[in-house]
Amino acid sequence: MPDILSAPSSATAAGDKLRTIRNRTFDEIAVGDSASIERTLTTQDIELFAVLSGDVNPQHLDAEYAASTRFHGVIAHGMLGGALISAVLGTRLPGPGTVYLGQTLKFLAPVHVGDTLRISVTVTARHEEKKRLTLACTCINQDGVTAISGEADVLAPTEHIERPRTTLPEVRMTVGNDGLQRLLDHVRPLGALRVAVVHPCDALSLSGALDARAAGLIEPVLVVPRARLLAVAQENGLDLAGIAIEDVPHSHAAAARAVELVLEGRVQALMKGSLHTDELMAAVVASQGGLRTKRRVSHCYVMQTPAYPRPFIITDAAINIAPTLQDKADIVRNAIDLAHAIGVAQPRVAILAAVETINPHMPATIDAAALCKMADRGQITGGLLDGPLAFDNAISIAAARTKGIVSEVAGRADILVVPDLESGNMLAKQLEYLGDAACAGIVLGARVPIVLTSRADSRETRMASCAVAVLLARHYQKAPL
Incomplete structure (x- = not known):
């Protein structure tokens, strides 16, 4: 009978792997051995690498500029991929004690925000006399496309090293004032x-x-x-x-x-x-x-938070308590008008619900589907609609891909349409007070813009709200409701 008290379970082994980092010595490594990690690229990864490297090329940081390039969007620094290869060599194969001697890289395809890379190294040669290894290195995206390839030359460790895995500090990017x-x-x-x-x-x-x-x-x-x-x-x-x-x-x-x-x-x-x-x-x-006017009046928050790469709109969080489908259609139309006024020519509109599938017991999902069909038939124009989308799928490309959602809106929404006032108000206030979001509040659908702020709002919020009102009023002069 096996000793069940001393034999580690698979769960224990997995937990130990998360807590401990260990290497493989030169003598334990053979040609053909390989190791890999997976990493889904986020906007924060790119921004943090820019801070560390000083490379502030707008191709990596300026979404508006990047959209006009041949890559049609922000892409990662090439050397960010090189850093991920270093992570495999230093933590997996050979692991701690490895000395990096040389690296060649070829950048074969762009890496966009939301791409999931498998970063792999494979031993191709052993050099016994100097305990050196040559390893083929690749970064392959979720579509099987090789984004980066190259070759590493390392000095392998000759003694076992096992250490507690270091817990990295949380690094949070903040938007400047x-x-x-x-x-x-x-x-x-x-x-x-x-x-x-x-x-x-x-x-x-x-x-x-x-x-x-x-x-x-x-x-x-x-x-x-x-x-x-x-x-x-x-x-x-x-x-x-x-x-x-x-x-x-x-x-x-x-x-x-x-x-x-x-x-x-x-x-x-x-x-x-x-x-x-x-x-x-x-x-x-x-x-x-x-x-x-012919429109129902509704409220929009224009928000910018450090965790999202562009300003976005939340609606309705202040006027319509439990909007009907027709109310929501006007709420969407008003938000699209505001997006146009602030310079977003084709806003991506995410109709939010708790889930991304249609459920007859959840009216918000039915409304979302109907609004999208209204857009398909030309009843709502000027924007690109999709829904129902859960909040994570609306703002995270990685989350949308994990759920298998293929959408031009998912992960990059410009407008978030909430099911009701309570959910919208809580979302906006959470982002403001816990997410360091800057915001402006405006009411649309009347003959003129209405700056609607609360007593708790900051001076900056009041100023920003007035600035948005100016943009909207000038927009109404060209396209009155």
């Missing part, structure tokens, strides 16, 4: 937008409007009880010189008067102050004297 500045620099030449700021009766909303004015984004018209406004300005040392004021008795009147200013052609956008969102939106969507 120049994103807002680039946005402002892009928008400022378009000219200031005349904006009705509705009931700015606290320091945050008032100073946000004044900051946007100072940045050349808006020319505010403050629709507010004058006495309360002056008290807030005096208490917080805010200068109101040269700013138009529309005196109203209370917040409801402020919302109504702001809508009137739009109808009179005196302002080109609205900006929420310290009143409740419901108060403002009730005046906007009123059947008589409101700012309705």
Whole structure:
């Protein structure tokens, strides 16, 4: 009977392999021996390699530039593949104690974000007198295409080495704070937008409007009880010189008067102050004297997070609580309009659900399928739709490939359409507070853009929201709803 107490199980052996790194000595290695690892390339891999190497070639880092090249997208540095070959030699074959003497490489095919590489080394020659090995090296992608080939010359270890595997520190890339500045620099030449700021009766909303004015984004018209406004300005040392004021008795009147200013052609956008969102939106969507269009009103967050290579839109996370299919169609149309306004000519729209398959017990999956068919039949235009897609499949090419999803949208979505307000609001707030995302909030579907921010929003968020409103207003001038 085998000694079951001393014989290691397969699970124990696997766990030991994860915890321990060991080598093979020269005498234990024969011609034909091989080892390999697999690695799915991420945007973060490329960015981190750029930081370490200093190679900031836009082919590797600038998605817009890279899309115009013959590779049609961002590709990895060639030497990143070389580093992965080094990892096999140093940890698998021969392993710890290996001394790298030489390496040749041929770069045969580009490696894109989301490609899964199998990096292999195979011993082709042994040199007994100097304990040297020659190994053939290859990096082959998930389609069987050889991306890199070459030959390594190494000095093999002659003594056994076994050490605990080192736990690597987590490295997190962060977006610099120049994103807002680039946005402002892009928008400022378009000219200031005349904006009705509705009931700015606290320091945050008032100073946000004044900051946007100072940045050349808006020319505010403050629709507010004058006495309360002056008290807030005096208490917080805010200068109101040269700013138009529309005196109203209370917040409801402020919302109504702001809508009137739009109808009179005196302002080109609205900006929420310290009143409740419901108060403002009730005046906007009123059947008589409101700012309705043929579209349903919806909200979009424009977000940028360090974990994703481009800005993206989340909708609807603030207006429509439980949207119907028809509501979602307008939500998608509004988001596509916003994407066009910020410069995305053919936005990829991911219709989110908990799963990527259609399930009759999950209405979000049925809606997603219907929206995609509406796009196929020309009822929704201007973007490329796919769904249902789970969140990971929408933003990760690697996750989509693991699930066998073949899609132009999966892994590179520009717009994320959520099933309902609760899921959208939680997603956006999680990204902002746990994912270091920068964001801007805007309401679309009315006659003019509406800057909709919360009391907890930062100065940067308010500024970015005003900048997006400028872009959207100029877009509406060319293509009104």
